[in-house]
Amino acid sequence: MLRPWPLEIQLDKKSDKTIYLQIADAVIDAIKTGKLVSGNALPGSRQLAELLKVNRNTVVEALDVLTAEGWLITIDRKGTFIADLLPTINHSSENKIDPKIVIEESKSFLVFDDGLPDSRLAPMNDLARAYRELFSRKSRWQIMGYSSELGNLEFRKSIAQMLNFKRGMSISHDQICITRGSQMAMYLASHCILKSGNFVLVENPGYKPAWETFENAGATLLPVNVNSDGLDIDQVEKYLQKYSNIKAIYVTPHHQFPTTVTLSLKKRLKLIELSNQYNFTIIEDDYDNEFHFGQRPILPISSYSTLKNYIYIGTFSKIVAPALRIGYLASSYENIQKIGNHRKIIDVQGDNIMEEAILNLINEGKIKRHLKKANLIYKSKRDYFESLLNQYLQDKITFTKPEGGLAFWIVPKKEIDVLEIFEKLKLQGIQIMSPSRFSFDETIKGFRLGYASLSEKQMEEGIRVLAKLL
16 A cells, blocks of 8 residues: 655654654644645554654554544554545645635634533544444333433443542442433532522632522522632631521532632532531532543542532533533432432433443443543643743733643733623634623633634634734
């Protein structure tokens, strides 16, 4: 098989950039400069590893990144090739691109979302295959009848195992309820433990859809400020001393929404102590635990054996794709029974077939491989986004490089009207999350910028425009 590209990859082992990304970038550069074109074959991973004198796993990681980003395609029993349809690159005139397409693309709406995953990376073909196989493998009565209001039993067992082994918890399947996304989980949790006249402590800035859910259950919100190491525990304690009917606190301690800060160990332990002392429930929304770029993610508050009252919420919507509405919550057996009874009133059961399809991907290792590949790509994007902030906004903002999650939190150094900046960006075709969407009363002076779904070109374009406005 013809492989026309002479191997010209110079690796710098002293560079801050990892070896697999150096390999990936070298291939991308060869595509951009025309050394490699659509249809060209690459050497196999073993051959490439021998030529570069690196571990084969390093080459596999590089090829995984290139495939996920759309530069390469793999054909069974034939090899790895440059993709026919490539990501947006600066083509020379001889490529004969229709100028109308380029003009239309330049006017596209650029969106810095609130930290959503890139749906293009989702293992949708695998999920669709698993979904189809369920129909061909099982009889109709097995897949079309009613199942438990708590969700598919084997799926709950799998989630319990994951929470116990990876997140330090100690629960059984009958302490889990599968929901249609984390928003339903919050709705069920709030109607399980809250009633009119109760108070709920919430982070400020924070996640408004959760606030609205608690208010819908009849609760009154009490905002708690967020500092560089998480929520203000002293303020929490003052509220507890003042109000006798505080039933819950809602927290996002792993990567706080929207500021991305992690709740410190000292504050976690104090919060557990207060929860036990004042008998309120910690509702922990661990919405992006899977996306962590350090050695390991911080264990949930709910994993501490000393904590008496907790409801832990997770989601598959960010693992696979936002449109996939599969979430779950874990709590005491008594709470789960109440939640299950309420679930039957509004929904009877979840999507049993989709739950089994996802379970198949988990058992086959597809979800694990997808997360490994996605995290490599998101880490690279995060590092590039940081370099843009340093290049264009270093003198205008403060920020802390997040160890996980799919968004940055930036705070302007000078006094500005953040809502005015939001509107000006919109006029230039750039959408960001309005600060009013995570502010309790006064508008918080900061911006949450999601980067995972954007190309490097889009990131730079958006940051350059923002730099001019700040």
